[in-house]
Amino acid sequence: MQLYLNTSSPYARVVRVCLYEKQLIERTELCWCDPWAADSELVQITPLSRIPTLVTDAGDVITESLLIAHYLDAVGEGPSLIPSTILAETLALAGLGQGLMDAAFNVVIGRKHGGNEVDTTLLGQRRLKAIERTLITLNAHPSVLAGSAQRTLGAITVAVALAYISFRLPAFDWQNRYPTLHAWQAKVVEGESFALTEFE
Numbered sequence: 001m002q003l004y005l006n007t008s009s010p011y012a013r014v015v016r017v018c019l020y021e022k023q024l025i026e027r028t029e030l031c032w033c034d035p036w037a038a039d040s041e042l043v044q045i046t047p048l049s050r051i052p053t054l055v056t057d058a059g060d061v062i063t064e065s066l067l068i069a070h071y072l073d074a075v076g077e078g079p080s081l082i083p084s085t086i087l088a089e090t091l092a093l094a095g096l097g098q099g100l101m102d103a104a105f106n107v108v109i110g111r112k113h114g115g116n117e118v119d120t121t122l123l124g125q126r127r128l129k130a131i132e133r134t135l136i137t138l139n140a141h142p143s144v145l146a147g148s149a150q151r152t153l154g155a156i157t158v159a160v161a162l163a164y165i166s167f168r169l170p171a172f173d174w175q176n177r178y179p180t181l182h183a184w185q186a187k188v189v190e191g192e193s194f195a196l197t198e199f200e
């Protein structure tokens with residue numbers, strides 16, 4: 001398989017973590033690229049020119065991090081990332097994580113292309129408020145309060161989104177403001193799948 005990615009994409013990191021968790025990293029060629037470059041090789045692979053993009057051994061091109069994770073879960077080894085016994089909880093957490101990631105990524109990309117004043121626009125305000133509300137919700141979330149560090153797709157997605165906020169939006173200072181969430185995330189990120197996929 002081939003995975004198109006870069007070192008700063010939270011979406012790509014979710015997939016990289018899944019590759020380690022499902023023991024598929026050795027079977028996957030990592031194709032580092034810049035999705036924003038007009039002449040990127042990625043455009044030949046997918047018209048969307050977005051990462052992560054996975055090309056399977058059979059040549060299918062899968063985009064969207066959660067869909068790729070779903071595929072890896074089916075073809076890899078070890079415990080399921082989407083256990084049927086806790087399906088709804090796992091998907092609910094994954095949705096919160098993906099939404100948090102979307103809001104944070106849009107703040108970052110908005111500032112990059114429009115300057116920090118985009119924070120004062122209607123959309124900018126909505127995204128910042130969504131991040132804050134989601135942090136509050138996660139800090140009191142039953143899965144977080146239960147303290148389970150099981151690396152389901154839900155836990156992985158939330159943990160990566162939080163790591164991305166630390167990386168790109170440190171002013172949120174979520175670790176100090178939400179210590180329960182911080183303690184839970186610290187447990188989820190223990191292990192090589194997170195250690196070997198640090199943002200750069």
Ligand SMILES: N[C@@H](CCC(=O)N[C@@H](CS)C(=O)NCC(=O)O)C(=O)O
Pocket residue numbers: 008009010011012035036048049050051052063064065066105
């Ligand atoms: N919903 C997608 C989001 C992917 C995404 O936005 N990737 C960014 C990099 S972090 C990208 O490739 N952007 C290039 C573009 O939008 O043209 C997913 O979950 O994979």
